[in-house]
Amino acid sequence: MQVKDTAFARKLGAFVALSDAELDILSAMHGRRRTFPAGRDMVHEGQVNRSAYVLAAGWVCSYKTLPDGGRQIVDFQIPGDFLGLRSVLFRTADHNIEPVTRVEASEVQFSDLFEGFAQSPRLATAVLWAASRDEAMVVEHLVGIGRRNAQERTAHFLLELGARLTLVGLATPRGYACPLSQYLLADALGLSAVHVNRVLREFREAGLVTFQKGRVEIHDLAGLVALADFDVAYLDHDGPLLK
Amino acid sequence: MQVKDTAFARKLGAFVALSDAELDILSAMHGRRRTFPAGRDMVHEGQVNRSAYVLAAGWVCSYKTLPDGGRQIVDFQIPGDFLGLRSVLFRTADHNIEPVTRVEASEVQFSDLFEGFAQSPRLATAVLWAASRDEAMVVEHLVGIGRRNAQERTAHFLLELGARLTLVGLATPRGYACPLSQYLLADALGLSAVHVNRVLREFREAGLVTFQKGRVEIHDLAGLVALADFDVAYLDHDGPLLK
DNA sequence: CGTTCTCTTGAATCCATTCAATACGAGTGG
DNA sequence: CCACTCGTATTGAATGGATTCAAGAGAACG
Incomplete structure (x- = not known):
C-alpha cells in the first residue's frame, strides 16, 4: 500500500513536509487493516489498549458515559483521522469509541509509533501537531457547549464538519453526506434529541440548511x-x- | 538551575522515566525566566507566537471570547503546567492566556523543543503524553458542561483542581488556596456568576465545601x-x- | 407485516439566566 | 478620616431556553 496517498499522510503533511524516507517510516507504522461493524464499540472505557487506529473509511464517535445513563460525544472521526491515541498513551482508555457506520481502519501499535519517533523527530512533531489540532477541535466544541445557544451550536457543528470533510474531499460548499442521526447529534451538542429536531426545522424553514x-x-x-x-x-x- | 526538581520535570517523569541526559536536554529547553502581572494577557488570540511557557509560580487561564462579549475559560494552569503549546505548533494562537495572579514562567522556544525531540524520542513521547493529558482534562470539562448540572459541574471542578494541586504539593484532602473569583469560576463552568454563587451557598449549607x-x-x-x-x-x- | 429506529410535534415543567438591588472590603484621593 | 470608587459577593423575582413527557407518523429491516 502506498501510504503517501492516504488521508493520514496528507493530514500530517499539512504541518510537516514529509520526505519519502519519512513516508516509508509512516508506512511501516501502519499495521493490518481491520473492519468494524457499526454500533459495537471498538474501544471501551477502562480497557487496556495497546493499539490506535487510522481511519480509512467510515465514521466513528468518541464518547464518555455518565452514571445517569446519558452520554457526551466528544468528537466524530472521519476518514484520515487518527483515533485512540490517548487510549494508547494512557494505560487504559479514558473514553469509548463507537463506529457510526461500518469502518475500515489500520492498526497502529504503540511500539511502532515510538520507533517511528526515534527515526524521525519531524514525524514526532507532526503527530504532536495532529494531537494538538484534535485538542483545538475539542476546545472549540467546549466553547460552543459552554457559551453558544442551541442554534449557534448546531450551525457551528455543521460548518466544522463541512470544513473537515472538505479537507479529505468528502464535501463541497453545497453540502455533504452525513450518516449521523439526530440522537447522535444531540449527544454531541449537549442537547436533547427533541430540541435538535426543532433547531433543524428552524434552519430548514429559514432556508439555511436541510x-x-x-x-x-x-x-x-x-x-x-x-x-x-x-x-x-x-x-x-x-x-x-x-x- | 536544576531542572530535575521542577514541577515540569516531575510531571513528564510521571509518564516517561527520564535519564540524567534527558533531564539535561530538558534543562537546555528552558529559556529565560519571565514574570507577568495579573490580568494582562500573556498570549492573545490571533497573535503570531513562537514561544511556549512552563509555569513556575502563579495561576493562569486559557480562554476564548465570543462576539457577544462572553467568554469561555477552557482550563486553568497551575505551577508545573505547560502552556501555549498549541499557539506554538500552530502559526497563530487560537486562544488567549491570561494570568489570574502574578506569574513566573520559563520560556520555551519551538526550535529548542524540536531539537530536544531530535536528541531524545523519549522526550518527544513524554511531551506528547503531556499534551494528551491536557486534552483529557479538556474532554472531561466538555463532558461536564455538556451533561452535568450546575452542582455536579462545580463539585467536579473543585475536585479536579484539588487533585491537580495535590500532585504539585499545593493541596491536601482538607483543602487548598484558590485565587479564583466567582466570575472566573462562572466563565469556566459555563454558568452565570450569580448561579455559581447560589451553588456555592448550597454547598456551604450542605456542609460539603466552603x-x-x-x-x-x-x-x-x-x-x-x-x-x-x-x-x-x-x-x-x-x-x-x-x- | 410487525418490530424497531428515527423523525416529528405539542404541552408542561424546570433549571439557569437576566434584571435588580444590597452589602462588603480594598484602595485612592481630598 | 471620610467620601467615593471599583471589584466581588449575595439574594430575590421574573423570564426564558431547553428538557421531559407523551404521542404519532415514516422508513427500514428481518
Whole structure:
C-alpha cells in the first residue's frame, strides 16, 4: 500500500513536509487493516489498549458515559483521522469509541509509533501537531457547549464538519453526506434529541440548511457562518509550517 | 538551575522515566525566566507566537471570547503546567492566556523543543503524553458542561483542581488556596456568576465545601466525590509507562 | 407485516439566566 | 478620616431556553 496517498499522510503533511524516507517510516507504522461493524464499540472505557487506529473509511464517535445513563460525544472521526491515541498513551482508555457506520481502519501499535519517533523527530512533531489540532477541535466544541445557544451550536457543528470533510474531499460548499442521526447529534451538542429536531426545522424553514436522509444541504452558507460566528482558524490548515 | 526538581520535570517523569541526559536536554529547553502581572494577557488570540511557557509560580487561564462579549475559560494552569503549546505548533494562537495572579514562567522556544525531540524520542513521547493529558482534562470539562448540572459541574471542578494541586504539593484532602473569583469560576463552568454563587451557598449549607476568601475548605470529600461522580482515572498518574 | 429506529410535534415543567438591588472590603484621593 | 470608587459577593423575582413527557407518523429491516 502506498501510504503517501492516504488521508493520514496528507493530514500530517499539512504541518510537516514529509520526505519519502519519512513516508516509508509512516508506512511501516501502519499495521493490518481491520473492519468494524457499526454500533459495537471498538474501544471501551477502562480497557487496556495497546493499539490506535487510522481511519480509512467510515465514521466513528468518541464518547464518555455518565452514571445517569446519558452520554457526551466528544468528537466524530472521519476518514484520515487518527483515533485512540490517548487510549494508547494512557494505560487504559479514558473514553469509548463507537463506529457510526461500518469502518475500515489500520492498526497502529504503540511500539511502532515510538520507533517511528526515534527515526524521525519531524514525524514526532507532526503527530504532536495532529494531537494538538484534535485538542483545538475539542476546545472549540467546549466553547460552543459552554457559551453558544442551541442554534449557534448546531450551525457551528455543521460548518466544522463541512470544513473537515472538505479537507479529505468528502464535501463541497453545497453540502455533504452525513450518516449521523439526530440522537447522535444531540449527544454531541449537549442537547436533547427533541430540541435538535426543532433547531433543524428552524434552519430548514429559514432556508439555511436541510439535514435529511443522510445529507446536509447548505442553502445559505454566508447566513450559517454569520449565525455560528464560524472561523476556520482553529483548524489550522494553511500548509506546512516545518519545511 | 536544576531542572530535575521542577514541577515540569516531575510531571513528564510521571509518564516517561527520564535519564540524567534527558533531564539535561530538558534543562537546555528552558529559556529565560519571565514574570507577568495579573490580568494582562500573556498570549492573545490571533497573535503570531513562537514561544511556549512552563509555569513556575502563579495561576493562569486559557480562554476564548465570543462576539457577544462572553467568554469561555477552557482550563486553568497551575505551577508545573505547560502552556501555549498549541499557539506554538500552530502559526497563530487560537486562544488567549491570561494570568489570574502574578506569574513566573520559563520560556520555551519551538526550535529548542524540536531539537530536544531530535536528541531524545523519549522526550518527544513524554511531551506528547503531556499534551494528551491536557486534552483529557479538556474532554472531561466538555463532558461536564455538556451533561452535568450546575452542582455536579462545580463539585467536579473543585475536585479536579484539588487533585491537580495535590500532585504539585499545593493541596491536601482538607483543602487548598484558590485565587479564583466567582466570575472566573462562572466563565469556566459555563454558568452565570450569580448561579455559581447560589451553588456555592448550597454547598456551604450542605456542609460539603466552603469556598471563601481565596480558600477551598473541603468538609465532606466523600460527599463531594459522590455528587460529582468524580474519578481521577483521566488524570492518569500511576507512574512511568515507558521505563 | 410487525418490530424497531428515527423523525416529528405539542404541552408542561424546570433549571439557569437576566434584571435588580444590597452589602462588603480594598484602595485612592481630598 | 471620610467620601467615593471599583471589584466581588449575595439574594430575590421574573423570564426564558431547553428538557421531559407523551404521542404519532415514516422508513427500514428481518
